[in-house]
Amino acid sequence: MENLDEQTLPAWWKDVQKALINEQMDTFRAEFLELHPYDQTQIFLAQNKNERMLIYTYLSPEEMAEILENIDLDELDPILTEMDARYASQVLGEMSTDDAVDVLNTLDQNEVASFLTIMEKEDAEDIKGLLHYEEKTAGSIMTTEFIAIEATMSIRESMLHLRKEAPDAETIYYVYVVNEDKKLVGVISLRDLIISEEDWTVADVMSDRIVSVSVGEDQEGAAKMMRDYDLLALPVVDFQQHLLGIITVDDIMDVIDEEASEDYSKLAAVSGMEKPDTSAWIAAKKRLPWLIILLFLGMLTASLIGRFEKALEQVPLLAVFIPLIAGMAGNTGTQALAVAVRGIATGESKNDGQVRILMREALTGLITGISCGVVITIVIYLWQGEFYLGMLVGLSILGSLVVATIAGSFIPILMHKLHVDPAVASGPFITSINDIISILIYFGMATIFMDLLIS
Amino acid sequence: MENLDEQTLPAWWKDVQKALINEQMDTFRAEFLELHPYDQTQIFLAQNKNERMLIYTYLSPEEMAEILENIDLDELDPILTEMDARYASQVLGEMSTDDAVDVLNTLDQNEVASFLTIMEKEDAEDIKGLLHYEEKTAGSIMTTEFIAIEATMSIRESMLHLRKEAPDAETIYYVYVVNEDKKLVGVISLRDLIISEEDWTVADVMSDRIVSVSVGEDQEGAAKMMRDYDLLALPVVDFQQHLLGIITVDDIMDVIDEEASEDYSKLAAVSGMEKPDTSAWIAAKKRLPWLIILLFLGMLTASLIGRFEKALEQVPLLAVFIPLIAGMAGNTGTQALAVAVRGIATGESKNDGQVRILMREALTGLITGISCGVVITIVIYLWQGEFYLGMLVGLSILGSLVVATIAGSFIPILMHKLHVDPAVASGPFITSINDIISILIYFGMATIFMDLLIS
Known part of the structure; x- marks a missing residue:
């Protein structure tokens, strides 16, 4: 092939x-x-x-x-x-x-x-x-080929059992201890089994502080748990603590990569990651729906600018800075989006932290907005000799950056709260929204201060 | 805390x-x-x-x-x-x-x-x-706490040795077999040791087809190998096959996540991933350098549009479609970039495949360009009644999409070939370049066909 x-x-x-x-x-x-x-x-x-x-x-x-x-x-x-x-x-x-x-x-x-x-x-x-x-739950990636023993068995019996079951088991490096109701009560690593005396019982050696995951839990939660606790296998249980299966580390490596790739694809609006050997037709088919949506969002922006045709006729120079302002809003929005999406994905931003994130982003937008605004005002003044135009562009950048930064972090958090698939908050979508907002700010201010600009 | x-x-x-x-x-x-x-x-x-x-x-x-x-x-x-x-x-x-x-x-x-x-x-x-x-090589993430035995030992002796070494070893689930020169000659999993007869020798049971990684190899290469071969530990050797250390799967999980996050951060121009608890000042400090660079790239775009001021004065309606065309070019460029960067990172696109990727992207750009171009021509004609303007915007979109798609995949591949840090080919950077190209195409064509537009 x-x-x-x-x-x-x-x-x-x-x-x-x-x-x-x-x-x-x-x-x-x-x-x-x-x-x-x-x-x-x-x-x-x-x-x-x-x-x-x-x-x-x-x-x-x-x-x-x-x-x-x-x-x-x-x-x-x-x-x-x-x-x-x-x-x-x-x-x-x-x-x-x-x-x-x-x-x-x-x-x-x-x-x-x-x-x-x-x-x-x-x-x-x-x-x-x-x-x-359901797809992407712990249940969907677990295997039922685990080794389970009883707490009353001796280490010798356990090792015999393990040798017998080894060929069919997905891993033999953790052995799970269940009671008569098949409920999970403990775990022993093969490491501990090997260094124990043969006539001890399983109950002597096993650890009863079990890290387990519920069968309906998201696969990303299971991945986080295995990374945090450095586990090679994670037991999957139902609500009554019955042992249903195990998730092994090789499957989790794929999950970690898959989830990161997913966030990445969203940021770039590539639905599902293409492989390098995907044909051009399939690649185009995957990308086109997004592009068509963005095309119509772009038409919206265009019709918006069309409303300011009079301002454009009076000061054609206004058109020159449209891509600059829209571009800056898009860039800051994407930065904020990236941070928020990864924060949600890795579970680092908990519920009570989200207000803090929004406050933080607003402040970050203000700092970067003031910095970029001052720079652009000075540059336009020195370059074109136009102080008021410089101020207009500078203030528009300040306004756009603050709004774009907040939108970039608020929209994914809102989607997450509403349990809407955050794919709709992908990079280009946020960028389009920020295009529209920034152009409204720019032309809105231009219309208000038109007298200063044409004088 | x-x-x-x-x-x-x-x-x-x-x-x-x-x-x-x-x-x-x-x-x-x-x-x-x-x-x-x-x-x-x-x-x-x-x-x-x-x-x-x-x-x-x-x-x-x-x-x-x-x-x-x-x-x-x-x-x-x-x-x-x-x-x-x-x-x-x-x-x-x-x-x-x-x-x-x-x-x-x-x-x-x-x-x-x-x-x-x-x-x-x-x-x-x-x-x-x-x-x-060196950082990010196999050597930098390996540990020297592995268990090594000799091929002439019996299984019984090996198990005794393993029990003794277990407390200090990073993993006991693979035991490495070395010769008198400490060169790696085989590997046995604990699984195989346990199901073997005690009086067999190590040489009887060990596998001599060893998967190992060279000490100077990139950590991403080591991660790929461990995922492909489903290993819990990977031996690290020097050029003469001396066993230097092992890499364990818990470290590799971090590498997989780290590398994916890096590509992700580049796409969004966030240098180094911020944590949700980073302060606004630090976040702003990290994002500002990028934003200032992009601000000056934006000024370049602005000065470029400035050169077409005459065309803008004649047909102010031209300004209306600037964000649409630049935005579409930016979006397709980012899509192509995302696919190319992940292809390079996961090593799926080998050297001989890169020409094929470029050809594929060019064709994808052509297909998406024709589709979007036709749609926009029709929409503008129906909406504004302007056939020639519609054709102009449609053709500009077609040209921009083809060039942007090629640029989005060519630039990261070129960077990679030149061993330049591909961070410079981040999302917004590619977007800015595509802004400039698309505006040149748009106004270039507008100037040529000006007679049709004002008639």
Whole structure:
């Protein structure tokens, strides 16, 4: 699928490729299965359909599952489709439940139903249990393959249990302790298990101060918790503290990156992050809705300026400073927006802090506004010899910067409070609003002080 | 340090606080040391200086070290200063070497030297070894507290060694296998150790396909590797494959977030991310340099429009569409910029892919440009009845969007190629450049077709 330079391929890649082309199944398996799943995936993705069909016959569903877990979700659909349906459902059954659920969530209802019908009953049950959690909650990214023991077991028994369960578990580095009702009562790290005496009981060693996350909690909250507490896995519980699953650190790394990318995309009005290999048509299709909206907001600005046509006819020089004033308002608004959005996202700005943030932004707007206003007044006076025009532009900048800074922080906070998707408060949207406000301030003041300007 | 609402404090917090205020050292230690280090840190940070001084006498340097590891680097300086110098250096010595190095990197040379002099010799040596690695490289975030064994050891011996080393090691979940020259030859996960027979040798079980990172590699490269290969720890080696240290997943989570935030800040021209509790003065000081630069770029745009004063006097209506055209150019430029910067950052766009990205962006600009151009021509014709003006604005939008899209992706790629800090290619900077280009296109075309417009 990718253009790979033959010369730079490592030796192991060439060996695997040769075995595949010569249809030597045994050599292929010996070489290929030695590799890390990530490298296996890279080789798999570089093959044509013929070779891929061959690979499906060479690898067991379990071996194939490891490869699929490393492939981006949006590339998986054609791969699952070209597989034999029974093989595909076996592969899905062998994947970690959280990954299998992610895959199924990208397919349509009918496909999901048909896969689940063919799948082994136990796997299908596990997956069905997870499918109904809302996207981006702790429940949607957890896996049910954890190891649970009872507090009365000895360390020796626990280690035996752990060895037995290890092949299927997502992590063995934390073992969770549950009571007879399956409620979470403690946790032991493998580290603690290993350094404990064999005849102690689990209750002696376990920690009963458990950090856990509720199943409906936002995935970002779970990520924050795992970072704060430096956890490799986080237990997920329901309201009665029943242990439902665990979230592992590899999934959280993706969440951290995803959430940061999302905020980033919003700031730039790119809906969903494009990959470098997205085609121009798809990229244009993704960007156009935003651009058309902004086009009409721009028309609004234009019609607004149109109302001041008389002022423009009297002092054509006024037009010269339109982009400067609108641009400055846009820039400060974007700065304030960026700070507010990240503050909300990382949970650093709590409810009582939001008034403080707004006050802070207003003051910041005032300081930067006065500074920029004074500079521009002096520059225009020295450059054009126009004192009143300089004052007009300077005061407009001051007014625009204060309003733009407040708007840039107030709008996302308001959206967040109203539980509206803050995507509407994206960078260019705030910029357009600030364009309009700043032009109103500029031409409003120009109209009032017109006598000074034309005298 | 923070405003905490008394009522919402959990019971354990109140218990600890009470013991501290009543100066009951034993109760305090019993309650406090039960807590997770992150919670200990939260309590510690909420104290006044008097209570903090008390805590220093209640806790051993080792216990205090765990708290310091959770505190933000920029808040640490006053804390270290108020501690007794000997106690402070002992605390530093007990911290993970990577964290201690991070702390020392924030202090000035003299302070570092004096701490290292008082510190235990062995700890000081470890830290000195790490202090000289360049910031943001794999070397600067690695720790030297890993567990290494030899290939000839039996699994039983390895487990004994591991139990002995566990208390000091940063992670025990990967054990690294080195030869007599201390070169890295293999790796075993604790998972594999546990499920192996005790009388096998390490060589039987270890994997010799090691994923490692070179000590001078960028920290972002290390993060990508750990995510791709789903590792909990990554060995760091020199050019001769000597094992120097390991990077653990908790440090990588911070790197992922830090790098994404950096790109984000650049897009918004906020230098270094502000925290919600930054004061208005500091926020203004950070944002002003950018705003002043952009102010002068705006003056450039203004002087450019000034050159077309004659056209403006003839057709004042021209001024009305300035913000629309400049705004659309700015928005598409920012979209292209965002995609290019993330592509470079995540390493998804390799060298040979960059020409393809530029071609793709040019085509995307053409598609979006034609779409928006046609829409605006029709709207202006219907709204103002001005066909030629509509054509002029439509064609200007088309030209601006194509150029702005190319500029938005070309400039960051060029910066990256020239190894210039891409911070200069931040969002508002690109927007200003695109302002200028789009206005040149607009007024240039207006001047050429002036006859049609005034007829």
